[in-house]
Amino acid sequence: MTVALVDADALVLGIETSCDETAAGVVRGGTEVLSNVIASQADLHAPFGGVVPEVAARAHVENMPMVIDKALRDAAVTLSELHAVAATRGPGLIGALLVGFATGKAMASALGVPFSGVHHIEGHILAAQLEYPDVDPPFVALVVSGGHTSLLAVRELGSYEVLGETLDDAAGEAFDKVARLLDLGYPGGPAIDRLAKRGDAKAIAFPRALSGQGLDFSYSGLKTAVVRYVRGLEAAGERMKRADIAAAFQEAVVDVQVEKAIRAATTMEVPTIVLGGGVASNTRLRERLAEAAEQRGLRLIVPSGRLCVDNGAMIAAAGHFRLRKGEATALDASADASLPL
Ligand code: KG4
Ligand code: ZN
Secondary structure, three states, rough: OOOOOOOOOOEEEEEEOOOOOOEEEEEEOEEEEEEEEEEEOOHHHHHHOOHHHHHHHHHHHHHHHHHHOOOOHHHOOOOHOOEEEEEEEEEOHHHHHHHHHHHHHHHHHHHOOOOEEHHHHHHHHHHHHHOOOOOOOOEEEEOOOOOOOEEEEEEOOOOOEEEEOOOOOOOOHHHHHHHOOOOOOOOOOHHHHHHHOOOOOOOOOOOOOOOOOOOOOOOHHHHHHHHHHHHHHHHHOOOOHHHHHHHHHHHHHHHHHHHHHHHHHHOOOOOOEEEEEEEHHHHHHHHHHHHHHHHHHOOEEOOOOHHHHOOHHHHHHHHHHHOOOOOOOOOOOOOOOOOOO
């Protein structure tokens, strides 16, 4: 028999520090977002063209107190009113994870409330219910971000079957690497998204890796193809049409993601696709997936940007869900960079 460790309408603080966002949010009852504070470190990592783990960890230490303080103030909730604390346990960068995880455990211990160490991907999946409380399994979830590219079957909340994953780079990482090659700065996804609107996606035929083969993804070949194309232009002394490269690259990524998400939903015969992760902000991916889903009578759920990127509210929602099932995380547990789902 499960004994719920918090009430249905419990106030949970969620802390997220798996990558380069220091984030905290307060959620009531697992679905009502009272606050969702996200301190991005993008500017700190921009000079390096990607996230530097040591820099991220140090910045989390610096930002954590004010992010938590603001999350409580925005929610108009005091520390003593919290019924539980949740923090991302993994996967992610270990130094970064440790900051939020240790903070969460210390707070739960000091407040005498239960603690939940959350799987980051479960957080991304449960982000949907913060805006669409009527989203019920079964559904297929596509979580695409700087750290992960996962296609999952969710038959019931809490039990996830990994249908496909990236075999090399994460989708967002590919966006960031190509953006760097095109001198677009970091994070590259939004810059490519914007530039691609002015480009011709058909101008260059980049490879659609693993298209039609299984449900895994691969981006290293695509990235190499873009590098080769750019080097070829440079060697020939030709001017580079960056907008075309951005559009053609983006289309290659989106094509395969749409194909696999739709194939997963139709073969599993589920009516809904949930999209999550930072790359879910990509306008072309949203547009193409919405079209494809509509054609097949599937419902597409895409939470708004602040719930798609790494955030504390989704961690609070997942923590609430686990604690309701009677599952707390022991205070001597440690963060895990490659925590299995
Ligand atoms: O979920 P997120 O905030 O953090 C991770 O868990 O990684 O995702 C960040 C990633 C970055 O790689 C960023 O370039 C990408 O999401 N991203 C985008 C867009 N906005 C953010 N990629 C493509 N198009 C976008 N509009
Ligand atoms: Zn994430």
